[in-house]
Amino acid sequence: xxxxxxAEAVGARVLRLLAERDETLAVAESLTGGLVAAELxxxxxxxxSFRGSVTAYATALxxxxxxxxxxxxxxxxxxxxxxxxxxxxxxxxxLGAEWxxxxxxxxxxxxxxxxxxxxxxxAVCGPVGGAAATGKVTALRLNGDRxxxxxxxxxxxxxxxxxxxxxxARAKDTxxxxxx
Numbered sequence: 181x182x183x184x185x186x187a188e189a190v191g192a193r194v195l196r197l198l199a200e201r202d203e204t205l206a207v208a209e210s211l212t213g214g215l216v217a218a219e220l221x222x223x224x225x226x227x228x229s230f231r232g233s234v235t236a237y238a239t240a241l242x243x244x245x246x247x248x249x250x251x252x253x254x255x256x257x258x259x260x261x262x263x264x265x266x267x268x269x270x271x272x273x274x275l276g277a278e279w280x281x282x283x284x285x286x287x288x289x290x291x292x293x294x295x296x297x298x299x300x301x302x303a304v305c306g307p308v309g310g311a312a313a314t315g316k317v318t319a320l321r322l323n324g325d326r327x328x329x330x331x332x333x334x335x336x337x338x339x340x341x342x343x344x345x346x347x348x349a350r351a352k353d354t355x356x357x358x359x360x
Contacts, residue, residue, distance in 0.1 A: 182336070186276070187335040191219045194338055197345040198229035203307070205341070206275035207233035208246055208267040208282040210258065211300065213332045216283060231277045236267070242284075246270030257293025261317045262348055264301035268315055278307040279345075281337050287329045298322040298329055302337035304344050312348050316340065 198205055207216045208231075217233035218224050230272045233246050239258045242248040247270040248263055256263065264284045272280025285300030286292045298318040306312025318340055 184236060187219050187331065187338060188222065190335060190338040190342055192223045193224050194342050194345065195220065195226055195229050197342065199225070201345070203278040204229050204231045204276075205279045205281065205295060206231045206277035208271035210236045210237055210267070210282075210284040211287045212283045212330050212333050212337075215330055216281065216307070216337060219334055219338065231275045234271055234274070239360040240300050242267060246274065257295070259293045259295040259299055261301050261303075262318060265302035265305065265315045265317050268303040268305040272305050277340065279292065279312075282304045283333050283337050285329075285333060287326045287333075289326065298324075300329065300333050300336070300360065302333060302340055304337070304341045304350060306344060310348065312344050316344060 185324050206291050209216050214233065214235045220230050224319055236242045239253055242258060242263065243253055245249045248266040252262055264282045267282035267284060268280040271282065272331055282303045286295050287296050288297035291297060298321055300322055302320065303315055303317040305315035318336065322332050
């Protein structure tokens, strides 16, 4: 299965899970430059759950549009786990969605913010008040050329969201069934 087919399959799964829950998703992208949004919107019926996206490629836009802490960006740069998490929270809040995801990293050809090519952080943040609201970040060390790194970043963030949606659904089922 090629990377594009894998991302397409997980994108469709994410949208199905969101639709079943009547929940929405917003996306914040940096290194992927809109590829996550493109993957999601290629699925028929995506508009039921996909609210929109912000491609904040420039570091200043991460602060201005997504509310990422300026001091954090100064200290650590844009390629950082906490930056990814704040991007996910920010896009969720600003676009009025239950779920937010984010990608930030170095696709190449050169290092950035002291981070080598292939360093990527993907994050997901769930509904306010829920167990997933604090968010989850995955650090990736990817190999390949720029296109491969970006494709794998798309697949990874969608897979992280699919896992969180599935775990969140299991937790709700357990809660509704008296903890059994």
